[in-house]
Amino acid sequence: MKKYKIHILSIIAAFALLTSCGNNNGQNSSNGALNASAAEKMYVAPGEQDDYYAFMSGGYSGNLTVYGLPSGRMFKEIPVFSQFPTSGYGYSEETKPMLNTSHGFVPWDDSHHPDISQTNGELDGRWIFINGNNTPRIARISLSTFETEEIIEVPNSAGNHSSSFITENTEYVVAGTRFSVPIPQRDMAISDYKENFKGSLSFISVDPEHGHMDIKFQLLMPGFNYDLSHPGRGKSHGWFFFTTYNTEEAHTLQEVNASQNDKDFIAAVNWKKIEEYVNNGGGTKVPANYAHNVYDESTHMATTTMKKEVLTVDPLKVPGAVYFLPTPKSPHGCDVDPSGEYIIGNGKLSADLTVHSFDNMIAAIEGKKFDGEAYGIPILKFEDVLAGTVKSGGLGPLHTEFDGKGNAYTTFFISSEVVKWKLGSWEVVDRKPTYYSVGHIMIPGGNSRKPFGGYAVALNKITKDRYLPVGPEMEHSAQIYDISGEKMELIYDFPTHGEPHYAAGCPAELLAPKAKKIYRLDENKHPYAINNPGEAKVTRDGNEVHIYMSTIRSHFTPDNIEGIKVGDKVYFHITNHEQDFDVPHGFAMIGQNTSELLVMPGQTKTSVWEPKQVGVWPFYCTDFCSALHQEMQGYVRVSPANSNIELSWSLGD
């Protein structure tokens, strides 16, 4: 009888294997040996496309990279806060203004936390926002062109880290300061930090139609470090939660001095209340100086506006707007579950996770169960707001994401693992190692009201021996886990680009159908664009020369230019006349002190060249555009500064 049973089992197993071969979507459950192999789960066959987009911050690359899940293939690097010679972003005349700040042109930043726009707490795929950490800025990226459209500088902030998280209808993108600083900035002794420095939490409104950002108000908080944040959702919509550390207000050797208090705080901010206060004329307008850079898709051009004023709000002037929730061990990640009930403080110096309850918090506020105050802000009693503690057995919890099925996934930096636990019962159901020292984790939609689940991506800080060695400096590693089953299953391990901190993901069908293929030439309003090659011309205004040039497979119009002189400032305005998907043309001029241009179909970009030597100097197309790409080239004759040669231009003469 026993033997018989085994036979039946093996037949069932064989059948399961046969049927699972046809299932290449990687969604089947992952317990037991009857399932398809890990390789099969992440395998996306040639010609097939991924199920999800994943947007990973570039960290110190300043950019945002776009990947596919489950394949781990990289599709694009979107330049955001850093110059990008590949496309000419930050080098072309049109995009240089994108990197303007109150400190002048800042060609780099440290990008951390991408967040996709939401409607009713669900990802809507209009835009993705990301913060520049070093010179505080928030960027908005279009999810139809996958290009950066807007960057706003955040004044009175330093180390823009608890950013760029959005409220559930994208009312605000929120930017909190990591460093407290003197507000306004002034010359003072660093040792006078305590009680003098302030931490600003900026609520930046997002225009629902165009996405344009504007700082609605800055909340001036006590001089703690505001580490991470997340919005309330569902019933807690209208609140925003920020983890703090250094409530000790140490100004030196924070490693030790900011780790003394057993508990720091999660700051709960009722932004709806403050919004009402501000709409009724509350707050104080103070002088400021910050850049607002907007790229216009129709002119293909960015402009900078310097803003001179910002509205600040003193939290004590808005009673009931801010409370502190004591949270143990210098909490790092601040995550809110899909229902909006649980606020998770990932106490990075402990083994446990502290989970606060929104309902408890409201009850404690209503019952005035305070445990003193900090700078006039009420501190709620820890025991009264606590929902539970996850006894994980790991060490160094940093960040938590959700699968929408009642589970939470927390990363543990020190013990280098992902721990899956249940919301409500706080029981640990699974744990899997990461390689190594994981920071953030990302589940598509995992910080929204409607997570999509499917996969979790662990973004690690240490790579060591995971890949072939390439010297001391290497890319960071990431791992993909199939989370469709009860147990997580590691299915892929791949290097990323830069240092991804947080990431955001969404189903492919949310973005793929509306991804732009070309820019329409008939909608190109660039002042130096030409609509047909017949309009190509060269004009001179003093020593400034403007070349109106067009490209189409496989020539530049014009391709012979004479009458340029040493000392001229030559602007090549290049309009790509292609209206065919994936036919960019490039442009590079010998000896130019800038990058190439990569011009998309229907787009105009401008490159400056200041010739210093007499001669006949070539330029060419840098993108292998066609079979005659190598023929796509031209010459500029440069004459001495005092020459009388008239400007002339031609093609095919």
Added chain:
Amino acid sequence: MKKASILMIIGSLLLLGLFIYPLWNIQLGAPQYPEPLGMNIYINGIKGQSEFDIQNIDGLNHYIGMKTLPKPSDMWEFSVFPIVIGSMAALGIVIGLLAFFKKVDHRWFLGWFLVMTILGILGMYDFNAWMVDYGTNLDPNAIMKLQNPDGTPMSYKPPLLGHKKLLNFDAYSYPRLGGYLMGLGMLLTLVAFFVGKRSKKNAI
């Protein structure tokens, strides 16, 4: 006979679909064009299957020295065809109405069908001649001058009907909705003739 006349009228009306829908379609697919480029041929001009297909086909054709695709004003056919189709539809409807009121008999249906068939064959002949001209009458300074194995210049004429390989492109040439409606309409007029013939026989 009433039934036959109604069929005749419907058949003739279906020709008018050519004023809305394309008569013919030529598609060009290649490895780097997973979404093929295509042109829809209407009786009054050629339009891209997608908005920029004509521009992109012309862009590719310049490598082999082919003329750019004709605008409506470049070819007499695009002004004459609508008149011919409109007239034939009107004539068919008039014949159908006259037959309905028993002024003419079913032989007029066959007569109309034969005239339309001859016009159709002439149209196809003209279409083919146009494609031969475009496919072989190439710029002598073309960027790519390719020869057949026997040394004659390669022709890029798309097939009149069906599939043909043109260098890296797969060309497909088939009727489109307007063409199918015309075919169906003509078939109905032929059916009308036989129905009319039988009803006359039954009447005798």
